[in-house]
Amino acid sequence: MTSPRASLAPADFVALLREVLPATDAAGAAAAYPLHEPSLGPDETAAVVACLQSTFVSSVGAYVDQLERDLERLTGAARAVVVVNGTAALEVSLLLAGVERGDLVVTPSLTFVATANAIRHAGAEPAFVDVEEETLGLSPADLRRFFEETCVREGGGWRHAATGRRVGAVVLVHIFGNPARAVEVQALCQELGVPLVEDAAESLASFVGDTHTGRFGVAGALSFNGNKIVTTGGGGAVLTDDEALGAHAKHLTTTAKRPHRWEYWHTDVGYNYRMPNLNAALGVAQVGRLDELLAKKVRLFDRWCAVFDGSDVEVLRPRAGTRSNHWLNAVRLPVGTSMETRNAWLDAACDEKIFCRPLWVPMHRLPMYAACPRGALPVTESSEARIICLPSSAHLDRGGA
Numbered sequence: 336m337t338s339p340r341a342s343l344a345p346a347d348f349v350a351l352l353r354e355v356l357p358a359t360d361a362a363g364a365a366a367a368y369p370l371h372e373p374s375l376g377p378d379e380t381a382a383v384v385a386c387l388q389s390t391f392v393s394s395v396g397a398y399v400d401q402l403e404r405d406l407e408r409l410t411g412a413a414r415a416v417v418v419v420n421g422t423a424a425l426e427v428s429l430l431l432a433g434v435e436r437g438d439l440v441v442t443p444s445l446t447f448v449a450t451a452n453a454i455r456h457a458g459a460e461p462a463f464v465d466v467e468e469e470t471l472g473l474s475p476a477d478l479r480r481f482f483e484e485t486c487v488r489e490g491g492g493w494r495h496a497a498t499g500r501r502v503g504a505v506v507l508v509h510i511f512g513n514p515a516r517a518v519e520v521q522a523l524c525q526e527l528g529v530p531l532v533e534d535a536a537e538s539l540a541s542f543v544g545d546t547h548t549g550r551f552g553v554a555g556a557l558s559f560n561g562n563k564i565v566t567t568g569g570g571g572a573v574l575t576d577d578e579a580l581g582a583h584a585k586h587l588t589t590t591a592k593r594p595h596r597w598e599y600w601h602t603d604v605g606y607n608y609r610m611p612n613l614n615a616a617l618g619v620a621q622v623g624r625l626d627e628l629l630a631k632k633v634r635l636f637d638r639w640c641a642v643f644d645g646s647d648v649e650v651l652r653p654r655a656g657t658r659s660n661h662w663l664n665a666v667r668l669p670v671g672t673s674m675e676t677r678n679a680w681l682d683a684a685c686d687e688k689i690f691c692r693p694l695w696v697p698m699h700r701l702p703m704y705a706a707c708p709r710g711a712l713p714v715t716e717s718s719e720a721r722i723i724c725l726p727s728s729a730h731l732d733r734g735g736a
């Protein structure tokens with residue numbers, strides 16, 4: 336599948352990108368190609384204007400409820416609770432899973448920084464485990480090794496031997512919309528007796544079998560940031576199949592106020608994490624167009640696959656038995672590709688206003704997370720120089736409407 340070196344020169348790479356990308360934008364001007372732009376049309380404008388005209392732009396309103404019901408229908412989750420962003424959704428998911436101040440939470444180093452930040456916001460400390468090459472998601476074998484080799488059983492759970500911290504949860508991350516090995520990680524967490532939480536920020540409308548990502552553990556977090564497949568401007572949602580936990584998530588994220596006609600009685604230190612109705616209006620319109628966006632995404636993915644077919648550059652594909660939303664298309668360069676080669680490809684593309692992006696710097700190399708416990712990370716380390724993300728906006732698809 337791979338040869339020992341990248342056979343394409345940077346200019347060849349850019350020429351292949353040009354085969355897929357339209358030469359001009361909708362107005363006929365020479366185009367620039369951001370990594371991912373939102374797709375906004377008349378439906379979005381109408382919904383936001385209607386919300387403005389209703390005057391219910393803030394903390395209450397019909398769009399918040401409608402978006403939550405739409406997300407429940409789409410994901411099959413018993414309860415969806417919309418919040419201000421995906422990072423907050425993940426923090427709340429960790430609290431629902433019972434994560435406590437001082438706990439350790441096991442997660443991949445290969446993820447967006449928000450995963451580790453949410454763990455710290457919940458008062459816990461991340462511990463990093465390697466990913467598998469196929470999905471770029473947590474490797475079940477490495478996860479098991481982390482527990483068996485560095486933790487000891489205590490009561491029904493586990494304690495990390497070197498730090499003395501209780502292990503509060505495992506966070507599985509689905510990268511670029513391609514589902515990770517959720518079934519295997521779910522089974523392992525059940526066997527270990529450790530709660531599972533999913534960072535499904537990138538994987539709205541991605542499924543493992545018939546189960547939506549974010550539904551394999553206690554709770555899962557979605558993001559509707561401006562660069563995700565569906566946007567509310569900024570926003571996120573907590574998914575859970577436990578009605579009581581769903582009600583608790585709603586309570587906690589809306590200042591923990593006891594319902595009453597006029598009294599201000601709060602039961603906990605709550606959060607003001609509620610999604611404003613104005614943002615929810617945009618979300619309702621976007622979710623209404625999700626099938627159209629998904630169809631465009633899959634056609635764009637097919638075109639990227641066709642263009643790189645026969646080269647030693649591999650387009651990342653969803654695992655068999657899973658369905659991807661194809662949020663972000665990415666290629667993997669051959670084994671042994673150097674950072675210099677990767678950077679030359681990125682520079683050549685950026686020179687043409689094709690804004691390809693590298694993989695995130697892994698968490699264990701960022702200053703605030705460098706001292707966190709971690710297992711061996713060979714796949715994480717070797718992926719950094721090999722992955723390049725390609726422009727993936729839905730409107731780049733020229734195949735359809």
Ligand SMILES: *Cc1c(COP(=O)(O)O)cnc(C)c1O
Nearest residue numbers: 420421422447449450536558560
């Ligand atoms: C986008 C993203 C988040 C955070 O979502 P925000 O809405 O930006 O807070 C968390 N994790 C991953 C993997 C993401 O891609």
